[in-house]
Amino acid sequence: MFSTKERLKKRTGKNLVDRPAYLRLLVDEYKTSKSLEAKQQVLANLANFAYDPINYGWLRKLNVIRLFLEELSASDDKTVEFSIGGLCNLCLDFENKDIILETHGSLSAIKGCLTSDNPEIVTSSITLLIYLITPKSKAAIKSEDTLELMVAFSRNPNKRFSNLAHVFLADYCDPSEVSAAQLRVDEFTRQNEISSIPLP
Known part of the structure; x- marks a missing residue:
């Protein structure tokens, strides 16, 4: 190169x-x-x-x-x-x-x-x-769904996923964007955990 x-x-x-x-x-x-x-x-x-x-x-x-x-x-x-x-x-x-x-x-x-x-x-x-x-491409790449996936990947036990996701979030995203994405992922996780509990 x-x-x-x-x-x-x-x-x-x-x-x-x-x-x-x-x-x-x-x-x-x-x-x-x-x-x-x-x-x-x-x-x-x-x-x-x-x-x-x-x-x-x-x-x-x-x-x-x-x-x-x-x-x-x-x-x-x-x-x-x-x-x-x-x-x-x-x-x-x-x-x-x-x-x-x-x-x-x-x-x-x-x-x-x-x-x-x-x-x-x-x-x-x-x-x-x-x-x-x-x-020029930053806004299109950093869509809400992509940020949410990167947050999820940053928590993944696969180190290749988590390390790359941390680079993406730390180097190319504002802390406020990351915090908002983390809240959405946490809420989604919470709702899915609740919905997966069998009804009596």
């Missing part, structure tokens, strides 16, 4: 010319394959390539960011896991971040992943939301 363009090219070596063609083959394979397992493998490969800044321009040209976003609503966990992981890998780049934020429905799709039963998806979703916070 912090390498110069010249150093990145030097590190890439002789395969620099082949990489755009290979990435295109991966995207084509994803679009044409009928096998779920093969599609998942392609997404995993694309997510790995998304970790390397030398690939950002090619991934943008191939619309891989939008591909990842579209697959956040997939019915199988692995597809969602690789897609949200790929977005995490490339979203620190300002241009990539803008594409994510400007794509209609992207924040809703990412937030929807917060309620997944797959801990890898949840961890990546919290991380991605943190990375996507800008002065």
Whole structure:
């Protein structure tokens, strides 16, 4: 992420010319394959390539960011896991971040992943939301339902959830916002505990 363009090219070596063609083959394979397992493998490969800044321009040209976003609503966990992981890998780049934020429905799709039963998806979703916070996107990301989820995650025994949620709440939220969300979560918990008591 912090390498110069010249150093990145030097590190890439002789395969620099082949990489755009290979990435295109991966995207084509994803679009044409009928096998779920093969599609998942392609997404995993694309997510790995998304970790390397030398690939950002090619991934943008191939619309891989939008591909990842579209697959956040997939019915199988692995597809969602690789897609949200790929977005995490490339979203620190300002241009990539803008594409994510400007794509209609992207924040809703990412937030929807917060309620997944797959801990890898949840961890990546919290991380991605943190990375996507800008002065312009802050209000949309810090919606009441998201703050309530972050409060709940901050109390979760899963340390990855709680640590990330504490970062979100401490670094990007006003204390008054956090207190209000805590009260709503406490009230919801209290009501559910009461309603779960069997009537005589």
